[in-house]
Amino acid sequence: xxxxxxxxxxxxxxxxxxxxxxxxxxxxxxxxxxxxxxxxxxxxxxxxxxxxxxxxxxxxxxxxxxxxxxxxxxxxxxxxxxxxxxxxxxxxxxxxxxxxxxxxxxxxxxxxxxxxxxxxxxxxxxxxxxxxxxxxxxxxxxxxxxxxxxxxxxxxxxxxxxxxxxxxxxxxxxxxxxxxxxxxxxxxxxxxxxxxxxxxxxxxxxxxxxxxxxxxxxxxxxxxxxxxxxxxxxxxxxxxxxxxxxxxxxxxxxxxxxxxxxxxxxxxxxxxxxxxxxxxxxxxxxxxxxxxxxxxxxxxxxxxxxxxxxxxxxxxxxxxxxxxxxxxx
Amino acid sequence: xxxxxxxxxxxxxxxxxxxxxxxxxxxxxxxxxxxxxxxxxxxxxxxxxxxxxxxxxxxxxxxxxxxxxxxxxxxxxxxxxxxxxxxxxxxxxxxxxxxxxxxxxxxxxxxxxxxxxxxxxxxxxxxxxxxxxxxxxxxxxxxxxxxxxxxxxxxxxxxxxxxxxxxxxxxxxxxxxxxxxxxxxxxxxxxxxxxxxxxxxxxxxxxxxxxxxxxxxxxxxxxxxxxxxxxxxxxxxxxxxxxxxxxxxxxxxxxxxxxxxxxxxxxxxxxxxxxxxxxxxxxxxxxxxxxxxxxxxxxxxxxxx
Numbered sequence: 001x002x003x004x005x006x007x008x009x010x011x012x013x014x015x016x017x018x019x020x021x022x023x024x025x026x027x028x029x030x031x032x033x034x035x036x037x038x039x040x041x042x043x044x045x046x047x048x049x050x051x052x053x054x055x056x057x058x059x060x061x062x063x064x065x066x067x068x069x070x071x072x073x074x075x076x077x078x079x080x081x082x083x084x085x086x087x088x089x090x091x092x093x094x095x096x097x098x099x100x101x102x103x104x105x106x107x108x109x110x111x112x113x114x115x116x117x118x119x120x121x122x123x124x125x126x127x128x129x130x131x132x133x134x135x136x137x138x139x140x141x142x143x144x145x146x147x148x149x150x151x152x153x154x155x156x157x158x159x160x161x162x163x164x165x166x167x168x169x170x171x172x173x174x175x176x177x178x179x180x181x182x183x184x185x186x187x188x189x190x191x192x193x194x195x196x197x198x199x200x201x202x203x204x205x206x207x208x209x210x211x212x213x214x215x216x217x218x219x220x221x222x223x224x225x226x227x228x229x230x231x232x233x234x235x236x237x238x239x240x241x242x243x244x245x246x247x248x249x250x251x252x253x254x255x256x257x258x259x260x261x262x263x264x265x266x267x268x269x270x271x272x273x274x275x276x277x278x279x280x281x282x283x284x285x286x287x288x289x290x291x292x293x294x295x296x297x298x299x300x301x302x303x304x305x306x307x308x309x310x311x312x313x314x315x316x317x318x319x320x321x322x323x324x325x326x327x328x329x
Numbered sequence: 330x331x332x333x334x335x336x337x338x339x340x341x342x343x344x345x346x347x348x349x350x351x352x353x354x355x356x357x358x359x360x361x362x363x364x365x366x367x368x369x370x371x372x373x374x375x376x377x378x379x380x381x382x383x384x385x386x387x388x389x390x391x392x393x394x395x396x397x398x399x400x401x402x403x404x405x406x407x408x409x410x411x412x413x414x415x416x417x418x419x420x421x422x423x424x425x426x427x428x429x430x431x432x433x434x435x436x437x438x439x440x441x442x443x444x445x446x447x448x449x450x451x452x453x454x455x456x457x458x459x460x461x462x463x464x465x466x467x468x469x470x471x472x473x474x475x476x477x478x479x480x481x482x483x484x485x486x487x488x489x490x491x492x493x494x495x496x497x498x499x500x501x502x503x504x505x506x507x508x509x510x511x512x513x514x515x516x517x518x519x520x521x522x523x524x525x526x527x528x529x530x531x532x533x534x535x536x537x538x539x540x541x542x543x544x545x546x547x548x549x550x551x552x553x554x555x556x557x558x559x560x561x562x563x564x565x566x567x568x569x570x571x572x573x574x575x576x577x578x579x580x581x582x583x584x585x586x587x588x589x590x591x592x593x594x595x596x597x598x599x600x601x602x603x604x605x606x607x608x609x610x611x612x613x614x615x616x617x618x619x620x621x622x623x624x625x626x627x628x629x630x631x632x633x634x
Contacts (some may be wrong), residue, residue, distance in 0.1 A: 058538055092539030099538075104531035109553045110629060119539035154629040170539070 005075075007178050007210035008034040008057065012070030015052045015061065015234075022284045026052045026065065026067040028234040033228075036179070039201070040219040041242070043257070044231035048279060050214045053231070054180045057212075058097050059087045075177060092119040096171035096183040098200075102163035102188075106155035113151030120173045138169040161192035168199060172207070180202065180212045185220070197223050197224065218261050222246060230254050233291035234283055240316030250310070250318040252296045290320070298322060326327055330632050334622055341618045345613040348610040349400075349622065352603045353393045365597055366409060372476035400607075406600040410593070417603050419589065426585035427596050429504055429578070430570040434563060436509030437516055442559075445520025452525055460521070476507040478582045492583035504581045504629070508574055512566045519562055523555030530554075557627045566622030 024064070024261045027049040030079035034040045042050040056067045059079070072079045074095060099105040099106055106115060116138070117131035122133075132151065139147035142165040142215070161229045164184060171179055181200060185193035201224040208248045215221060221228055221242065228246075230253065236250040259274025267273065270321035278295035281287075293303040303320060312324055356362045363380040364371070380386045384395065399406070405415035407545060440463075448460035484505060485492045494500050527533065528551050536550040575587035593601035625631040 031448075060534060060537060088540045088542060090540065091537070092541070097538045099531060099535065101531060105535045107532040107550050107554070109628075110550075111629075118545075119541060122541060122545075154633055156630045157633065167535075170535075288612070 004035050004037075006033050006035050007072060007075060008212070008305075009073045010057065010069065011072070013053065013056060013072065014155065015056050015065055016066045016068075017065045019025055020063075025287060026234055026283060027056065028283075028287070030229075030231070030234075030236050032229050032236065032239060034210040034212055034227075036177070036210050037205075038226045039211045039213055039224055040227045041225035042212060042214045042228060042229050042231060043080060043216065043218065043221055044278070045216055048231040049234040050231050051182055052234075054097065054182050054212060054214055058091060058095065059179065060097075063141075082238070089123070092171075092176075093174045094122040094176055095178040095180070096174070096176040098164075098167050098171050098179070098184045100183040100186055102160055102167050105167055106163055108155055109149065112153050112155065112158070115155075116151070116166065116170050116173060119170075123174050133284045134173060135169070138172055139166070141172075141203065142166075142169045144169075147171075160188050161196065164188060164192075164196050165199065168203070169194075169237075172203065175207075176209060178210045179211070180214070182214045183212075183216070185217075186215075200224075218257060223314075230257070233280055233287075234289060235319065237292065237320070238316070238318040241314060242314070244312070244314045244316045248312075248316070250312075250322070251320050252298055252322070252325065253292050254318070330625065333581055333625055333631070336558065337618055339620050341614050344593045344614050345611055348614070349397060349607055350393065350562060352607040352610070353396055354368040355603055355606060356599050357389075362599060364530045366599075379454045385400075396603075408598055408601050410596040410598040410601070415600050417600065418622050419586065419608065422584060422586045422589045424586060425583055426571055426574060426578070428501060429508065429574055429583060429585060430567055432501055432505035433509035433512070433570050433574075434567050436505050437566070438563065440510070441513045441516035441519055445517045446524055446547065448517070448521040449524030449528060450547070454522075459522075460517065464517045469511045470510075470513045472507050473576050473580060475510060476503065476577060479503045479507055480580075495583045495585075500581070500583070504574075504577050504583055507580075508570055515566065516559060516562065519559055520555060524551055527551045527555045553627075557624060560627065561620045564616040564623075568609070568616050571612060572609045 010033070011031045013027055014025070017024040017026050020025040020196075030049070030053055032040060044050050044051065045129045052061070054063070055061045056065075056069075057072070057074075057079075059067075061067055069080060074090065077144055079087070106112075113132065113135060116135040117128065120126070120134060121128065134258075135151060136147045139150055144150055144162060144165050150158075150162075150166075155166075158166065185196045185202060188196060197220055200211070200213070204224075213220070213224065225242040228242050229236045229247070230251065231237070232253050238245065238249070238254045245254065246258070249258050253276070256259055256274065256276040260276070261301065278293055280292060288306070289304040290299075290307045293299040296303070298321075300321065307319050307321060309317055309319050310323050336590050338462070359365060361378050363383070363385050366383070367376045367379050384392060387395075396406075405417065405419070407413070408418060411418060444460045444463060448457045451457050480492055480503065486493045490502055491500050492499075533546060533550055536546045541550075543566075571586070573587070574585065575591055577583070578585045578587040579591070589601065590605045593605065
């Protein structure tokens, strides 16, 4: 396998949720690719569909949610055609996921060792002893001291930061090709957040796996993303290489997000940070045009119609009537 | 865990002691026991003789102390109605009642655990509705009526099971079903509610994300956490089944403790009544103790602190 092989290819992904008030379009026409050794950051505010996107890829959507995609391939295998059995063969094995809240993501009734090794024993034909040594090796890799003793402990005996390290080790047990981390540091203390992200970034680079990191923290994105996809109201409104996005954000929403981050040296002490006025629109019913138009300072009447997607030579794409030069299409 | 067990054990002994005092005072609950025992129209001299024979003329504390001391030595007294020793009389019947209670509990769990899991997995579907209907029927049918239905079907129509007696295991099948079906709905609801809650927990999503097969997700990860409150309920229900099997024992002519309790009340057989009350309470206390310890054992957050 070549080093820049596409691990995950998502084209035209939709997630629809049946609600009492109508169909909620949680994810709309989302497309992106992740290559081996690459970190893609999915960025956006709460409710923009980034978690739904990751659950859709893992086939972990709740029963009321319906997934459809023009193309959804993992290592060139069509996930749209994969049955439950095949999905279970891939999950925890070739594709792994880390969740937001490590306090509740581990089963309180079983030891760390049991939970670290059970899927390894299930996916691999191996002995319990080998599984244990693999678990110890990974616990040491994620920076847990006296790893062997930890195996006999229960989740309630560990701190939040340790539990998230255990979750990372658990995800890596079978040597996955794709790692999806859904806001892995949000539920942790600020000091622990940086450590966990450092561990994740180091391991991703070390093992050369493809990673999808979901976050709303642009500071995190700036440090570890190779590519960025900015989501708004269920759509990817802008995506491209991380440097391009940070240097020349094109979509008004991305530009608004950038204004919200304090920059040391440039933001004066006590100075006001940018905000984006207005609220996210409802995603129930038929949606047309640009979802951001009600909050956008550039909005024109044509924004109610189909919005074009522009692309730059550097691989940056954005969904707006404005082109690269700020002119309206 | 050890300290916890001892603490619970100490509490259990205190409760048992309190119950023994109440059980002894039962004797005086319906007035002067000597007059009651002597019967209507007895002469004062007869009453005095009975009072002296049974040691009822001594101070209450001495009577109780004497009774408790003998009890601890295994002397349970003499039945005033059967004129035999209370100990062998009761333990003989206890075997029957225990067998009935445990098999009824077993039947209840056998029915309710699978139904509860099914109802939770397919909540609000027709499968859930059927499970609910089965449960409601169990609670709505009086158990004497259900027992008669069973007798009509299995004994009279199909000649599969004996109607009455306690000689073989076949004699216990219908009583256990009739008694167990009544308590099964409580278990089913508890398991259904517990499973629904646990199945939406984050760690279940983690288990699924690990690619574990459905049986491992449901039985290992979900049921293990949903079963904890069921253990506590099972202990309490077993106590209820032992003490409340009078009707079923009467219908199937099972010569058990429930029937004996009924007789001892009718014939003012105080020594038997006291021991039955004390025994059932002691079993109840033991079961509660066992369920507390089992609960602690099942929950590592209590066991490993």
